Amino acid sequence: MAKITHVSPLAPKAGFPSLPVIDGVRFAALEAGVRYSGRTDLMLADLCEGTTVAGVFTRSSTRSAAVLDCEQKIGLDLDGRAAILVNSGNSNAFTGKSGFDAVAKITGALAEETGVDAQRIFTSSTGVIGEPIKWERITAKIGELNAALDADGMELAARAIMTTDTFPKGATQTVSLDGAEVKIAGFAKGSGMIAPDMATMLAYIFTDAAISRDVLQQCLWLANAKTFNCVTVDGDTSTSDTVLLAATGKAEMAPITEFSDPRVEAFRTALHAVMKDLAIQIARDGEGATKLIEVQVTGANANGPAHRVAKAIANSPLVKTAVAGEDPNWGRIVMAVGKSGERAERDRLTIWFGDILVAEKGWVSPSYTEEAGAAYMKNDEILIRVDLGLDDGAATVWTCDLTHGYITINADYRS
Amino acid sequence: MAKITHVSPLAPKAGFPSLPVIDGVRFAALEAGVRYSGRTDLMLADLCEGTTVAGVFTRSSTRSAAVLDCEQKIGLDLDGRAAILVNSGNSNAFTGKSGFDAVAKITGALAEETGVDAQRIFTSSTGVIGEPIKWERITAKIGELNAALDADGMELAARAIMTTDTFPKGATQTVSLDGAEVKIAGFAKGSGMIAPDMATMLAYIFTDAAISRDVLQQCLWLANAKTFNCVTVDGDTSTSDTVLLAATGKAEMAPITEFSDPRVEAFRTALHAVMKDLAIQIARDGEGATKLIEVQVTGANANGPAHRVAKAIANSPLVKTAVAGEDPNWGRIVMAVGKSGERAERDRLTIWFGDILVAEKGWVSPSYTEEAGAAYMKNDEILIRVDLGLDDGAATVWTCDLTHGYITINADYRS
Structure with missing residues (x-):
């Protein structure tokens, strides 16, 4: 990792925002030593049963094994528990068949430890391209990671996915849907190799809204087009860009199941605000940025x-x-x-x-x-x-x- | 102008090449003070009667007044004397109607001084965008410039068109066409804002070949696609990119009038070599280049x-x-x-x-x-x-x- 000796002068003056607990989501982060030492590099988000998950991904023709794996899973109509596991330090991109094997080892080990269906485990990897990932350093930590899950761990998770970032990036909004106070909160990383052709970088957003997978996916796609897709640092598109949006359904509301539902507009507005906030924070942390x-x-x-x-x-x-x-x-x-x-x-x-x-x-x-x-x-x-x-x-x-x-x-x- | 304190480490070791006299072409260069001081910034190439001229230009939608003027003239079927006048320091791009007026003033003054038809006077301007060009500094020097014409002045001309270039760029080839030793020689400038979408930068190439305008244009277009169009420094396309190729017809040869003429291939090979040489010199002089x-x-x-x-x-x-x-x-x-x-x-x-x-x-x-x-x-x-x-x-x-x-x-x- 480049020696990040100072925080971007454009970092939010208030520091990392205070993010609310999202009912149904817990986080953990720790040091697995995938590549870095002396810092966290592995994070887990545990998602309760019934969570719907939407995603958008890089369109790079050389996208990583983790992205290809997520793309295949994101459209499945499953609604058990789910999990998101992310490592920094190695992107597991252009690593041949062993890259897919590594994803299978990691998701398999997490499924075994937690009982979550492997088809509901989404992984991302960010860091160096073309080097075999030391997956056994990740699987060795899965028990410890699972034991550390905490509803209040979002900032720790945001820090674990940083690479050349000089500050962790978080954002939140609340929106009233028919009287239910729905929370949306998430975090992102990204600093260089930023020119998303659709998704950008890594971003994970969580809400307690009750909203079907199809509607959630459409809301994500539309917000993404006007937020992460509108950020560029260097015109270089990553092999690993991923945005995942998970809705736990824990808010006290009747589920949204149609895009024509009148509550969708308010949800979209709040989601857009969270994603725009994160997207601009990525530009603020562009490598070497002063403006x-x-x-x-x-x-x-x-x-x-x-x-x-x-x-x-x-x-x-x-x-x-x-x-x-x-x-x-x-x-x-x-x-x-x-x-x-x-x-x-x-x-x-x-x-x-x-x-x-x-x-x-x-x-x-x-x-x-x-x-x-x-x-x-x-x-x-x-x-x-x-x-x-x-x-x-x-x-x-x-x-x-x-x-x-x-x-x-x-x-x-x-x- | 940026203070160019050292020559690119990638400059040709042998320095500027020895360019031959092209029969029918004379050059002059002098200090007009368009923007720079203490250096030449205006050059004239005088082309004998019967010279055919081909050109390719930037496809930028904000191309300069000089480029628009050249484009309109390059297709005209005229064969009297001709001239190329180039200034550095101001690109006369995005200068509104006054930009066209400036081109008309400059070409008009040169036509009056030399007797060359203004429709056969091609100009280029390179330098700052969006500032009115001090055309009167150019027209004031036209008499002096015309009096200084010299068949051996190509290196002086090459130096007068430099902006952030750290060395002047020249190249030459000779080719035997049915026993006639035909010469091709030219020069170019370019260092930044280099990502030609068809022509690139300024380049002027001269030959004593006898070759019709249509065939010359086709040869230029084909060579350009594989040479100047294949150079990039920063992905930024100039408003002023221009390549002009002038053939004086002074070589002892029957004129080439058809692209199917068997001599065209040898001519194209030599032209390609000159243009590739100049194109690579532009990459060698890319702003800040070390490799x-x-x-x-x-x-x-x-x-x-x-x-x-x-x-x-x-x-x-x-x-x-x-x-x-x-x-x-x-x-x-x-x-x-x-x-x-x-x-x-x-x-x-x-x-x-x-x-x-x-x-x-x-x-x-x-x-x-x-x-x-x-x-x-x-x-x-x-x-x-x-x-x-x-x-x-x-x-x-x-x-x-x-x-x-x-x-x-x-x-x-x-x-």
Whole structure:
């Protein structure tokens, strides 16, 4: 692991949030020594009977054995107890047949210890690619892990899945569904190799809502498209990206079984807020980040093109280094719009830094001054707004600047 | 301009090559002070009557006024004298209507001074985006420039178009066409904002071959697809990429007027060699580069997918920083193949560093040792070979590593 000697300057000032107990979920974390030493690297979430589980995963064609295993299980219509087991230090990706064997050994050992059906055990692995995972270090700890389960252990779990992260990431919301106070809480990791093509990184979200698997999956998919899928650190997509959402059904509510249920909208809003919070924390902890960048694109001919233009800006090394240098170099934003491959007309483009109108009608705005732009760029959080002036397609993407810190971390760290 | 305090360690050891005089072409360069001071920033190439001119340009939707002007002129069937005028320091891109006015002022002044039809005057501008170009500094120098024309001035011209380049880039070939010794020579600039989607950067190539405009254009297009289009430094596509190829027809040969002419193949081979040489020099001068990286992809289901997989590897910040750190981190190559969006099957992938077999059959090769990989990564020139094992699609892409130097240059320089 890279030596993380300081916490990202963009870390939430309040530290890790106080997360509520989610009735029906217990956590444990410990040191298994998969690769790291002197820190926790293995976490277990135990999910009560009746929990529905939804998931979205990387679309990488070289995705890991754990991801392939989860994908196969996520659609099964089972509702007994369930579990999520995650290790950091080794991603078990590109490890051939032995990678699948390792997943089977781990899930088999956990099933034996806990009595949970192996088809309801979801695993993730994050860390170095292409090295055989020392699965026996994980299976050796399963008894101890199971004995340590605690409803109040979510922060410990969040810490155990970190790799180059400089702070653990948690978020929570409560939502009233027909009088029932439903809780949603979760955590995520992610710092580099962040450019999810659908899911991103590892994130685990828990709720006591009673909600069927199909509806839960649809809520997750929709929220994911506007949250984790809208974060990029370096344009590199991981082999292991996984988001799991588990609903224990312990809240005092009649189960939601249809997407048309009027309570779904409130649930989705709260779920979206939790996932957006976690997604932005990932951008805040982007490797080497010193600035959080939000890119808002409006006026595209559809939402898809808006998203691709926003990604082209957010992934441009020249835009990201300009922000790092506090240089209001809006010409590089024009360049990135131009290279996106999406329709854009120079004379309809409008660009703002925050509320500062920078360029319009194919030209720098008469009201813009370099001084105003330079002063704005000194902020920790930079908003880049681009209106394409074509139609009402819109998208927002979050990223961070590209600094010497990114180079130092990645010329040094095997991930 | 960034303070370029040292020449790229990857610059050709022999320095700028000795370029031949191309009969029918003369060059001049001088200091116009468009933005820089204490260096040349304006160059003129004067082309004799009968010269055919071919061009390829950036496909950016925000391409510059000069590019739009060239595109409109390049297809015209005119054969009088011609000229190419290039300034560095300001790209005249995203400068609204005044950008077009500036091009008209510059080409008009040059037409008046030289008698060349303005429709045969091709201009390029490179440098900062979005600032009005001080065209009057250029027009003020046109008389002096025209008076300085010299058949032997190609190196001076190459130096005048540099921006963050650390060395001027030239290349030459001769080819015998039915006994006529035809010369091809040219020069290029480019160092950052390099990810041509068709043309790249600025390159100007001259030949005394007698060859019709249509055939010349086709030769250029084909060579470009395998040379400049296969270079990337940072995945960012310029608003100004331009390649112009001018054939004066002064060689003692019957004109080539059909692409089926048997002499075309020899001409294409020599042209390809010049353009590949220049393209690789651009990668060698990539901003902050310490390693030249060649990515060869074979076994794809077609050449297009092979090119996109090669680009995904060559543009991956994680691959590029691993090379910078001399880390044989082949897992990041697996990641980049996976994220490319192209078809790949984990168990058919084979990866080599140079001649060292690294991974095959979904797993690290039994013969591979970390020591051998680490020793290989100490080379200045790194060959990454990936075979997808699907069909016979192939592509080669050149790039460089991603270092602190790139960050320093781009957090500091307005381009």
